[in-house]
Amino acid sequence: MSIAMNSDHDHNATFDLFGAAVARRFASIDESRPLFTVDAGDLYSLYLATFREGEERQHYTCSCCRQFIQRFGNLAVIEGDGSITSVMWGQDENLPEIFRSASAALARAVGRGPVSGVFVSNEQRWGTPVTGGVYSFDGPKEWHHFAVTPQPSRLHRDRLPTPHQVMAQKKQDFGTLSHGLADFSRETVAAAVNLLEAEAMYRGEKVIGPARFLLDLHDKIATYNGERRRNLIWRAVATAPVGFATPRSSMVGTLLEDLAEGMSVEVVQRRFADKMHPLQYQRPQAAPTAGNIVQAESIVAKLGLAPALRRRFARLEEIKAIWKPQPARDEPAAGGVFGHLKAGQNAPSDPNKASVTSITWVKFEATVLPKAKSIKVLVKGLMNFAGVVPAVDPDAPPILQWDREGERNPVSWYVWNGGSSPISWRLPDQAWIEATGIMLKPSMWSGEDRASHQGKGAVIILDGAKETRTNAGLALFPECLRSELHSIRATIEAFSKRGQLEGADEGSANGLMVGDRGLDAVVNVVTDLGSASYKIDRWD
Numbered sequence: 001m002s003i004a005m006n007s008d009h010d011h012n013a014t015f016d017l018f019g020a021a022v023a024r025r026f027a028s029i030d031e032s033r034p035l036f037t038v039d040a041g042d043l044y045s046l047y048l049a050t051f052r053e054g055e056e057r058q059h060y061t062c063s064c065c066r067q068f069i070q071r072f073g074n075l076a077v078i079e080g081d082g083s084i085t086s087v088m089w090g091q092d093e094n095l096p097e098i099f100r101s102a103s104a105a106l107a108r109a110v111g112r113g114p115v116s117g118v119f120v121s122n123e124q125r126w127g128t129p130v131t132g133g134v135y136s137f138d139g140p141k142e143w144h145h146f147a148v149t150p151q152p153s154r155l156h157r158d159r160l161p162t163p164h165q166v167m168a169q170k171k172q173d174f175g176t177l178s179h180g181l182a183d184f185s186r187e188t189v190a191a192a193v194n195l196l197e198a199e200a201m202y203r204g205e206k207v208i209g210p211a212r213f214l215l216d217l218h219d220k221i222a223t224y225n226g227e228r229r230r231n232l233i234w235r236a237v238a239t240a241p242v243g244f245a246t247p248r249s250s251m252v253g254t255l256l257e258d259l260a261e262g263m264s265v266e267v268v269q270r271r272f273a274d275k276m277h278p279l280q281y282q283r284p285q286a287a288p289t290a291g292n293i294v295q296a297e298s299i300v301a302k303l304g305l306a307p308a309l310r311r312r313f314a315r316l317e318e319i320k321a322i323w324k325p326q327p328a329r330d331e332p333a334a335g336g337v338f339g340h341l342k343a344g345q346n347a348p349s350d351p352n353k354a355s356v357t358s359i360t361w362v363k364f365e366a367t368v369l370p371k372a373k374s375i376k377v378l379v380k381g382l383m384n385f386a387g388v389v390p391a392v393d394p395d396a397p398p399i400l401q402w403d404r405e406g407e408r409n410p411v412s413w414y415v416w417n418g419g420s421s422p423i424s425w426r427l428p429d430q431a432w433i434e435a436t437g438i439m440l441k442p443s444m445w446s447g448e449d450r451a452s453h454q455g456k457g458a459v460i461i462l463d464g465a466k467e468t469r470t471n472a473g474l475a476l477f478p479e480c481l482r483s484e485l486h487s488i489r490a491t492i493e494a495f496s497k498r499g500q501l502e503g504a505d506e507g508s509a510n511g512l513m514v515g516d517r518g519l520d521a522v523v524n525v526v527t528d529l530g531s532a533s534y535k536i537d538r539w540d
Contacts, residue, residue, distance in 0.1 A: 015144055018099040022088050023148050029087050031151040033077045034238035040113035043073045050102040064145040068127040075119055076110050078235040082228025086110035115231050118170040118238045120163040122156045125149055160303055160484045173245040174237045180247035184256045186218040191259050202273035205455045207252040213244045242483035278417050282478040284490035296491035307396035311474045313507025314388040320445045323438040326373040351432055351524035354533040361515045362540040371527040375435040377460055378522040379427055382419030384513040386459050387467050389475050400480055402443045402451045411442040414475035415513055425465045437461040456539050461511035467504050474499035515539040
């Protein structure tokens, strides 16, 4: 066919059909699907080769289009069977004939090439849609080029790490995960998952996610070989939570190594428990180096995190409660012949004389809590008392794993290793204390799956519970911090230990942690039918 080379308007009108088709195709890709780069060769030369030599090819030789094709033309998604689909090019019979072969040839090249990495960008527009605008005798001239606008959810918004750093890390993770799959057989990974799901491993909730991830990936790639198997590993890397794609350098790796060596379950459990001790797991065992302190200063300044490092005790009205006591109502005097019986039936019994029923937290929450008018908790001896701690400045940037822009939750918690006494929380020992509310762990406020590795638990908030010790630090623990702060955890830990929580006297959201591994909680619950006592001894 021929094309009117002397008309920029005709060129733009024709090319716009191609550019629009590219933009539509890209926009049709589900924004939740990660993008990958493919080593597809020199796509721009392939693009130009589809045009006739001479004036036609020269007409479509364009630096802006070249830059787009070189930077974005090799982007693809990976399908469930490991095949590759270009996100920019494809067979399209609706295109002008001059562009059909170009689009099809580019799609084939991308579909056949090996995946080379995960693609991440913070640019709000990919490509330059229009250039020119200069005036001539025929009026203003402009030239149209390939360009697409990524959905906002595709944009990398974190200031640290940069898109380049994320892509580099994903490439490294691909190698690490590939080696992990080769080193740990499906049978070994399945054995680890069975132990973790049976709750046979101390604090196993911290690593059950990475273990399940590795087992699921073993099953997904079992029937594939070559590039498709490789592509499925790339897809897993792109969607893996932080730390999941690096089994060798995580606690799940040590568990898998012990199982692979044929150690007995008892030995495996003991070794795992030693490594998962709260004072060992992810906790720096040495003071931060001078270099780490300098690095921490740089990161904190770049992310503006200084305000987030001031912490205080939370007030009851600030927490997300799942239960609060019902306010007392003034009841009219009971009348009638049998009124005294009704009053006696509703009167709460002495909690010290009531029999105690063992119950799980899940059952307690579902069947008892909805009817509870008031709750008392028996405090005695060492217990898992918890301090509830938000940032002093509610607008400070998020530093916790479950705190996100657009869904803020800067609240964390701490318990003392081995428990603490009621007296250290200004509570009498061997006494029943009124509960003023109940909340789930802050990591669960947006759903149990948001940060499931933090474990499940609830805090029964106790009237008058206030921390008396001044050496609690700031309760900024490495296993709760966002992943981009992992490299400076030694400095943050040292800073946290030397810091002091503010507002101890105003804090009114402290209480007893239940559901986590630890001591049982005995509660007395008053309902319209009377009172009953329960021992919450496990989560479910």
